[in-house]
Amino acid sequence: MTREHRGSVELVRSSNECIGDFESTEEAFCCPDFRVTTWALCIDPPFAKLIRGSWFAKVVVMSERSTEQIRELLDSLYRVDSGRILATLIRLLGDFDLAEEAMHEAFAAALSLWPRSGVPGNPRPWLISTARFKAIDTLRRRARFDASQDELVRYLEAQWSSAERSNEEDSLEDDRLRLIFTCCHPSLAPEAHVALTLREVCGLTTEEIAKAFLITPRTLAQRIVRAKAKIRETPIPYEVPTPQELPERLGAVLQVIYLVFNEGYSAAAGAEVTRAELTGEAIRLGRLLTELRPEPEVIGLLSLMLLQESRRAARTSPTGELILLENQDRSLWNREQIAEGVALLEKALKSRRFGAYTLQAAIAAVHAEAESVAATDWRQITLLYDQLLRIHPSPIVELNRAVAIAMCDGPEKALRLIDDLLTREQLSEYYLAHSARADLCRRLGLIPEARASYEKALALAQQEPERRFLAKRLAELK
Numbered sequence: 001m002t003r004e005h006r007g008s009v010e011l012v013r014s015s016n017e018c019i020g021d022f023e024s025t026e027e028a029f030c031c032p033d034f035r036v037t038t039w040a041l042c043i044d045p046p047f048a049k050l051i052r053g054s055w056f057a058k059v060v061v062m063s064e065r066s067t068e069q070i071r072e073l074l075d076s077l078y079r080v081d082s083g084r085i086l087a088t089l090i091r092l093l094g095d096f097d098l099a100e101e102a103m104h105e106a107f108a109a110a111l112s113l114w115p116r117s118g119v120p121g122n123p124r125p126w127l128i129s130t131a132r133f134k135a136i137d138t139l140r141r142r143a144r145f146d147a148s149q150d151e152l153v154r155y156l157e158a159q160w161s162s163a164e165r166s167n168e169e170d171s172l173e174d175d176r177l178r179l180i181f182t183c184c185h186p187s188l189a190p191e192a193h194v195a196l197t198l199r200e201v202c203g204l205t206t207e208e209i210a211k212a213f214l215i216t217p218r219t220l221a222q223r224i225v226r227a228k229a230k231i232r233e234t235p236i237p238y239e240v241p242t243p244q245e246l247p248e249r250l251g252a253v254l255q256v257i258y259l260v261f262n263e264g265y266s267a268a269a270g271a272e273v274t275r276a277e278l279t280g281e282a283i284r285l286g287r288l289l290t291e292l293r294p295e296p297e298v299i300g301l302l303s304l305m306l307l308q309e310s311r312r313a314a315r316t317s318p319t320g321e322l323i324l325l326e327n328q329d330r331s332l333w334n335r336e337q338i339a340e341g342v343a344l345l346e347k348a349l350k351s352r353r354f355g356a357y358t359l360q361a362a363i364a365a366v367h368a369e370a371e372s373v374a375a376t377d378w379r380q381i382t383l384l385y386d387q388l389l390r391i392h393p394s395p396i397v398e399l400n401r402a403v404a405i406a407m408c409d410g411p412e413k414a415l416r417l418i419d420d421l422l423t424r425e426q427l428s429e430y431y432l433a434h435s436a437r438a439d440l441c442r443r444l445g446l447i448p449e450a451r452a453s454y455e456k457a458l459a460l461a462q463q464e465p466e467r468r469f470l471a472k473r474l475a476e477l478k
Contacts, residue, residue: 188230257285
C-alpha cells in the first residue's frame with residue numbers, strides 16, 4: 001500500500017506481491033553494477049539537441065566541462081538503455097556473462113573515445129557494435145587455448161552482418177522481451193525466474209537481490225549461476241515462445257514486468273523515490289506483450305501500471321520528499337494515462353476472465369477517479385480487496401485490506417487485524433507493516449506504542465525519503 005496515504009494511516013507496500021491500489025508491490029531493486037563515476041543525470045539543452053542530430057554529430061570536446069557532459073550522457077544511457085543493449089548482446093553472443101562484460105567494456109570505451117572523436121548521433125547501435133567487437137576480441141584470446149572458441153568467433157563474425165541488416169526497433173518480439181521469456185523458461189527453477197530477471201533485465205546487484213529475498217548473496221549467486229548454466233547447456237532458446245508454449249510462462253513474465261515497474265515507481269532503497277526510465281520500460285514491455293497476447297490479465301497489468309504511473313508527478317516535491325496522497329495536487333495527475341488505464345480496465349472486466357492484476361487495476365481506478373481522499377469510495381476498495389484475497393491470498397493483501405478497513409470503520413478494528421498479521425513470520429520484518437501500526441496507534445492516542453512501532457519501521461527502512469518521513473513522525477511524537 002502506498003506511503004501517500006500515511007496522513008490518514010501508514011499504508012504499506014508489497015514485497016514480491018502485486019497489490020494495486022496503494023502503489024504497493026513496488027519492488028525489485030535497480031542499481032547498476034557498472035559505474036565509471038557518479039554522474040549527474042541532467043544534460044544541457046544545447047548538448048541534448050546536438051546529440052539528436054546527424055548519425056555522427058561531431059562534437060569539439062577539449063574542455064573538462066564537455067568531458068563531464070559526456071559522462072552525464074553515458075550515465076543517462078546506462079540507466080535508460082543498458083537493459084536493452086544487454087538483451088541484444090545476449091541474443092547475438094549467446095552468453096550472459098560474455099555479453100555483460102562486453103557491454104561494460106563498450107561503455108568504458110565510449111568514455112575514453114567520445115571526448116576526442118565526438119558523440120554518435122545514435123549511441124545505442126555504437127555501443128552494441130563496440131561491445132560485439134570487444135566480445136570477439138575476448139573470444140580470440142580464449143581461442144589460443146581452446147580451439148572451439150575459434151569456431152564461435154567465425155560464427156559471430158558471419159552472423160553479425162545479417163543482424164545489422166535487421167530492424168531491431170520495429171520488431172514486436174524485441175530483445176528485452178525475449179530475454180524475460182528466456183529467464184522465465186519452465187525448465188528453470190521457479191525461484192530462479194525473478195532472481196535471474198532482476199539481475200539480467202534490471203541490472204540489480206547480487207547483494208540487492210539477496211537482501212530482497214532475505215537470503216545470503218552467496219546463495220543468490222549460486223542460484224543465478226545454476227540458471228545461466230541451465231540456459232547454456234540445455235540449450236534454452238532465446239525467443240518469445242509459440243502461442244502453444246506461451247501460457248505456461250505468461251504468469252512469471254507478468255510478474256517480472258510488474259517488478260521492473262514497481263522498482264521504478266518506488267525504489268526499495270536509495271536516495272530517490274522514483275526511476276522514470278524503469279516505469280517507462282515496464283509499460284513499453286506491457287504494451288508489447290498486450291500486442292502479442294491480448295488476454296484479460298495482460299491488459300489488466302498494463303491498465304494497473306498506467307493508473308499507478310499517472311500519479312508519479314505529484315508524489316514527490318521538487319526536493320525529492322514524499323507527498324502523501326491527501327496532500328497531492330491532483331491536477332498533476334496524468335489524465336491521459338488515467339483515461340487509457342480505465343478503458344483497458346473496462347475491456348479486461350468485460351471478459352469476466354480477469355484475475356489479480358485486473359482487480360488491482362480496479363482499486364487503482366477508484367483512487368484515480370476520486371476528487372480527494374475524503375471522497376474516495378473506501379467501502380468499494382475493501383470489497384475489491386475481499387475479492388483479491390479469494391483469488392490471491394497473501395499477508396500483504398490482508399495488510400492493505402486492513403488499512404482500507406481503517407478508512408471505512410476506524411482504526412480500532414484495523415489495529416487488531418494488523419497486530420494479528422504481525423505475529424506471522426512473513427511480516428515481522430516488514431517495515432511498512434510496523435509503519436502502518438504506528439500510525440493507527442498515533443491516531444488512537446497510544447503514543448508509547450506508536451513510538452515503538454515507528455522506531456521498528458525506521459530500523460528496517462532503506463529508502464532515504466521514507467526514513468526521513470518516519471524520523472519526522474517519530475520526532476513529532478517526542
